[in-house]
Amino acid sequence: MGLVLSVGFYTCFLFFVAGYLVRMVTWAQQAPPRVLPGKTLTLPVFLNALVDILLLRRLLRANDVLWLGEWTFHASLLILFLRHLRYVLEPSPPFVYAMDIPARVAAWLLPASLIYIGAMKLVIEKKTYISSYNFMLLGLMMVSCVSGLVMKYSLPADMVDIKHFTMGLVTFHMGISPESITFLFHFIIFLVLLVSLPTHMFAAPLTMIEARQREDELPYLLHEK
Amino acid sequence: MSSPTCCMKNSDSFTKNLTPSQRIEIDACTQCGECLDCCPVQQVTKNPDISPPEKIRMFREFIMATDSLKAKILGAKEIDRKLLEDFTRAVFECTTCGACGQNCTVGINTQRLWPMLRKEMVRRGLGPLGPQKEMPEAIGKTGNPYGKPAEERYSPWFPEDIQVVEKAPVAYYAGCTGAYEAHPMVKGDVLVLHAIGEPFTMLPPEEEVCCGFPLFITGQHDMLEGLVKRLVEAYQARDVKTLVCSCPCCVNIMARDWPLYYGRELPFRIRHITQAVAGAFAAGRLKIERELRERIIYHDPCYLSRGVGIMEEPRDVLKNIPGIELLEFDHNRLESRCCGAGGAARKVYHENAVAMGRLTIDEAVRKKADKLILSCPACYAKVHEAMQDHKTKIPIVDIMELISGLLGKG
Incomplete structure (x- = not known):
């Protein structure tokens, strides 16, 4: 089983990295002959864009009720991601330890925010456009959350075994897989999520920076600076 | 259309007309669907199949079929022509007003993206549509x-x-x-x-x-x-x-x-x-003496407000009319709602354009405006057309038509 999981992990990770590399090459392909010359990104514009990204400010402007769920989701996911780094870093850096309490809270907030988002879109706002892909991701995330919570509070897995296995993956020393079924399930869902991650994960922040720059320049297109 | 489309396969790359930023924008769309609430085409058609995120999803699929890792390894996939035609109709039904981009949760510049996606479909011989095809020859x-x-x-x-x-x-x-x-x-x-x-x-x-x-x-x-x-x-x-x-x-x-x-x-x-x-008003080179005791409402043209950032000058001009009361549409300035004339879609999707024009007229009447002030010839022509056979009527006047009349030289 350890070998199967390891091969699965490397395959999924390879697809994830190679997929994005190809995507980035596509982004950077030679531009058509007529494009506006690139503009210099100033620090104030960048900082403003950073706030847009970290606070999902554009979503807040468009739909403040949905924003509450989305921001909670993204923040919780980030905290849990950082906390999970303890499985692949040895020794674990201090910020990973510092995430212990926030991660305990985020572990509950994450599924709650997913339910909130789903309910908002389907029941409350009754959106006419529903992305089936997004809902598939939402479902996968929910399953991942629940399996994580079960592993934490109901059917605990052996943490030493898990760390041994995950450290083996990152150091290319394939080891025995932990015996916990819940862990296996959680890990397989993670692999599925890894190859299904949405394209906006890396692209949206770049677009938000460009948008902030464009908005700052608009008043000067037909006016003197 | 003089682009060489005779030898083009449906598996040819779809990204040739896009800038790097636009390629990133295609990937950046989160499919959240928030833009549908401000899309004027959605308001009158209620058809999510032609909505902004659906167009981007379809175009992303085209790119995936021709430029993705899978396509690089296994070869580009031939895309179903019907799918391409559906996309072409969707992207040409858009008024390119850019309201979706203005309200985009990740800031996609759709007012510039849609024309480039149209260009790609023209390159493939699928667009333009209807009377739009005659424009190059007419201009020539x-x-x-x-x-x-x-x-x-x-x-x-x-x-x-x-x-x-x-x-x-x-x-x-x-x-x-x-x-x-x-x-x-x-x-x-x-x-x-x-x-x-x-x-x-x-x-x-x-x-x-x-x-x-x-x-x-x-x-x-x-x-x-x-x-x-x-x-x-x-x-x-x-x-x-x-x-x-x-x-x-x-x-x-x-x-x-x-x-x-x-x-x-x-x-x-x-x-x-x-x-x-x-x-000229600010420098004292123009002055309106005549009073106009009316409530007027100004409509921001999409390509003037969102397009080039001209929003206050038209209002400044109108405020120089003594006695005037200037009203605002619910969606104004950068948030303005298209009157239906944009993107040359009015030439093909006439009914949509008329329905959008009537929404503008109805709001102006609901706000008890005496005149609807426009500052775009396409808006002017289309909103006038939309008022024909419509139950609600309001005098539609261009901003300079109004000013010139008050200067006493009309």
Whole structure:
């Protein structure tokens, strides 16, 4: 089983990295002959864009009720991601330890925010456009959350075994897989999520920076600076 | 259409017309669907299959089939022609107003993206649609997309008592839609410019050809360089330093794209007419004595507000009318709602455009406005058309038509 999981992990990770590399090459392909010359990104514009990204400010402007769920989701996911780094870093850096309490809270907030988002879109706002892909991701995330919570509070897995296995993956020393079924399930869902991650994960922040720059320049297109 | 489409396969790359930023934008869409709430086409069609995120999802699928890792390893996949045709219809039904981009949760610049996706479909021989196809030939023959004779460009509306000079630092470009479809508007422009008192020049009717916007917006870019160079050189020969125009679409392409097609910075600056007129009011060169005790409502054209950031000057101009009460649409300035005339979609999806125009009329009437003020010839023509056979009526007036009338020279 350890070998199967390891091969699965490397395959999924390879697809994830190679997929994005190809995507980035596509982004950077030679531009058509007529494009506006690139503009210099100033620090104030960048900082403003950073706030847009970290606070999902554009979503807040468009739909403040949905924003509450989305921001909670993204923040919780980030905290849990950082906390999970303890499985692949040895020794674990201090910020990973510092995430212990926030991660305990985020572990509950994450599924709650997913339910909130789903309910908002389907029941409350009754959106006419529903992305089936997004809902598939939402479902996968929910399953991942629940399996994580079960592993934490109901059917605990052996943490030493898990760390041994995950450290083996990152150091290319394939080891025995932990015996916990819940862990296996959680890990397989993670692999599925890894190859299904949405394209906006890396692209949206770049677009938000460009948008902030464009908005700052608009008043000067037909006016003197 | 002169693009070589004969040998193009449906598996050819879809990203050739896109800038790197636009390629990133295609990936950046989160499919959240928030933009549907502000899309004017959605308001009148209620069809999510032609919504902004669905168009991006479809185009992303095309890219995945031809440029993804899988396509690189296993070879590009031939895309079903029906899917391509459905996408083409969706992207051409859009008014390209950019409201979706303004409300985009990740800031995609859709007002610039949609025309490039249209260009890609034109390259593949799937677009443009209907009467849009006739525009290049009409422009080639007559200089305007309507195929009207050049000698009728100015003659039906140009005030007889006004003379333009041969050379001047200021030039006025009437634009095809104004000159052929919105006479009161361009007449008002000329009267107000004359009232300012500064001499201005104009190109002869056969030289004032299309600015290129109708071709740009329908993805037919082949003639653009020639048109732009011809116009820029003609104005340069008249020692022009400021080119004034009232059509938001013309102003948009002049400011944003002319430098690219000209190959360098323009030898003159571009200004919207409301900038020139607001400046003249501020400098005391224009003054309205007559009082107008009316409630008026101003509609921001998409390509003027979101397109080039002109939002306060039209209001400044209107505030110079004594007695006026200026009302606002619920969606104004950067958030303005398209009147239906945008993106040359009105030529193909007439019913959508009329329905959108009627939403604008109805809101103006609901707010108890005495007049609906426009500042775009396409809006002017389409909203007038939308009012025909509509239960709600309101006087529709162009901003310079109104000002020129109050100056007492109309």
